[in-house]
Amino acid sequence: MHLSHPLTPCLWFDTKAEDAARFYCSVFPHSRITQVTHFPDAGQEVHGKPAGSVLMVVFELGGQRFSALNGGPQFTFDEAVSFQVLCESQDEIDHYWTALTADGGEEGPCGWLKDKFGLSWQIAPAEIGEMLSADPESSARVMSAMLKMGKIDLGALQNAFRQAG
Structure with missing residues (x-):
């Protein structure tokens, strides 16, 4: 068995995932945001986030892929x-x-x-x-x-x- 995709660190934020990704991309060369997804209407009773707010940002820093998730204040x-x-x-x-x-x-x-x-x-x-x-x-x-x-x-x-x- 081999790993089909490289490991991707996922960083948990309360609400600042996009701000953080933009900041990190400004600091490191050869970096970019590759995807931004938003919370849908569905599931608000679970996640409590407004529909349309940023759910996850996928970005690369010097070729290393990262995800940033707006998961709430539970974890720091x-x-x-x-x-x-x-x-x-x-x-x-x-x-x-x-x-x-x-x-x-x-x-x-x-x-x-x-x-x-x-x-x-x-x-x-x-x-x-x-x-x-x-x-x-x-x-x-x-x-x-x-x-x-x-x-x-x-x-x-x-x-x-x-x-x-």
């Missing part, structure tokens, strides 16, 4: 799930950090943040896996440096990685 995001954005440069780190913390987002430790919708992101250098899986001394220096950071300082991590013990 927490840090148990996050999306990693692996960056090649400090400019990329700065761009995503600034864009995703704008308008009410929250900065967190070690490259983590929450956007204005409460979704958690990890903005990290693409080489972080290599740095943390190197020899024990180098990886310990990188970890010690990273634990003191909010937004990642790529140069500082690279210096910690290369520093002679």
